[in-house]
Amino acid sequence: MPVNLIINGKAIQAKDGMTVLDAAWANGINIPTLCHHPDLKPVGACRMCVVEVEKMRGLIASCTLPVSEGMIVQTDTPKVIEERKFILEMLLTDHPNDCMICEADGACELQNQVYEYQVPWTAHKGKRHSYPVDGDPNPFVFTDFNKCILCTRCVRACAEIQGRNVWGVANRGFNDRIVAGADVTMLEAGCESCGACAAYCPTGALTDKTSRGKGRDYQMKKVTTTCTYCGVGCQFDLNVRNGKVVKVTSNRKAVVNGMALCVKGRYGYEFIHHKDRLTKPLIKKDGAFVEASWDEALNLVAEKLGQSKCLIQKFARTVMGTNNVDHCARL
Numbered sequence: 337m338p339v340n341l342i343i344n345g346k347a348i349q350a351k352d353g354m355t356v357l358d359a360a361w362a363n364g365i366n367i368p369t370l371c372h373h374p375d376l377k378p379v380g381a382c383r384m385c386v387v388e389v390e391k392m393r394g395l396i397a398s399c400t401l402p403v404s405e406g407m408i409v410q411t412d413t414p415k416v417i418e419e420r421k422f423i424l425e426m427l428l429t430d431h432p433n434d435c436m437i438c439e440a441d442g443a444c445e446l447q448n449q450v451y452e453y454q455v456p457w458t459a460h461k462g463k464r465h466s467y468p469v470d471g472d473p474n475p476f477v478f479t480d481f482n483k484c485i486l487c488t489r490c491v492r493a494c495a496e497i498q499g500r501n502v503w504g505v506a507n508r509g510f511n512d513r514i515v516a517g518a519d520v521t522m523l524e525a526g527c528e529s530c531g532a533c534a535a536y537c538p539t540g541a542l543t544d545k546t547s548r549g550k551g552r553d554y555q556m557k558k559v560t561t562t563c564t565y566c567g568v569g570c571q572f573d574l575n576v577r578n579g580k581v582v583k584v585t586s587n588r589k590a591v592v593n594g595m596a597l598c599v600k601g602r603y604g605y606e607f608i609h610h611k612d613r614l615t616k617p618l619i620k621k622d623g624a625f626v627e628a629s630w631d632e633a634l635n636l637v638a639e640k641l642g643q644s645k646c647l648i649q650k651f652a653r654t655v656m657g658t659n660n661v662d663h664c665a666r667l
């Protein structure tokens with residue numbers, strides 16, 4: 337049964353079970369968010385999405401509020417805007433002011449909201465966190481928890497998408513912080529370096545180490561492509577700057593994998609411009625490799641592997657009981 341509600345004076349029909357945020361977004365009404373991501377379970381942590389609802393007291397987080405029949409919602413009243421500005425101001429009281437050299441500049445959701453709501457840098461002189469920058473030896477993920485807004489998107493992405501549960505929240509109050517495992521390194525906590533945490537992080541707290549300093553998000557030409565490593569067929573965006581692939585980013589529209597990627601797909605792109613990369617097939621003749629045409633090489637492979645490929649297929653289908661026969665290249 338559809339649910340009828342009114343948002344900003346507009347009559348809306350939503351599906352039962354939808355949140356007010358989803359219903360608003362589905363009808364072109366923008367409500368800002370920070371902790372929310374459509375792929376992840378909502379937690380209502382940041383309160384940027386607050387709205388006013390008739391007959392309900394206070395401001396309510398729309399990302400966790402289910403629609404109900406006859407609801408009347410206002411998303412942009414002066415009270416709501418004042419609250420969002422206050423939230424942003426509070427976040428800035430404990431956030432480094434280094435957007436100009438931050439890796440996330442241009443793609444930072446906090447920066448975008450601060451700009452949108454014109455919140456000035458705070459003169460706050462109180463306590464600020466001072467975590468070690470790049471304090472984790474993970475070779476692919478760069479950590480700077482001074483930029484963390486405790487939205488827990490990394491925690492949820494790791495648990496809900498990658499199924500690794502590497503990240504968690506330790507302590508309480510001002511001492512709240514994101515930790516790997518029981519405050520160990522990411523790899524010790526079982527991290528597979530898939531980079532999902534960095535892909536879902538809305539700020540510069542978790543970023544890709546391999547592409548640091550290689551270009552801003554808005555300087556990249558994004559080319560959607562299919563991963564070459566295995567037979568799953570994941571898609572992602574190659575980020576190209578000055579004719580070179582300098583980064584891989586998730587493409588949420590990827591049919592097979594959505595935002596999820598493995599370490600190879602996300603970080604194993606350096607072979608593309610590697611000086612040792614073979615660009616022409618080589619065939620061994622008289623004990624030495626010589627350059628050949630693709631037709632020549634493929635015919636030779638077909639001839640030599642044809643028989644063994646049939647045997648592998650037969651073994652997989654009859655003995656192992658699967659029709660899925662593919663291979664997986666190593667990083």
Ligand code: FES
Nearest residue numbers: 380382383385399
């Ligand atoms: Fe709703 Fe963060 S987006 S509370």
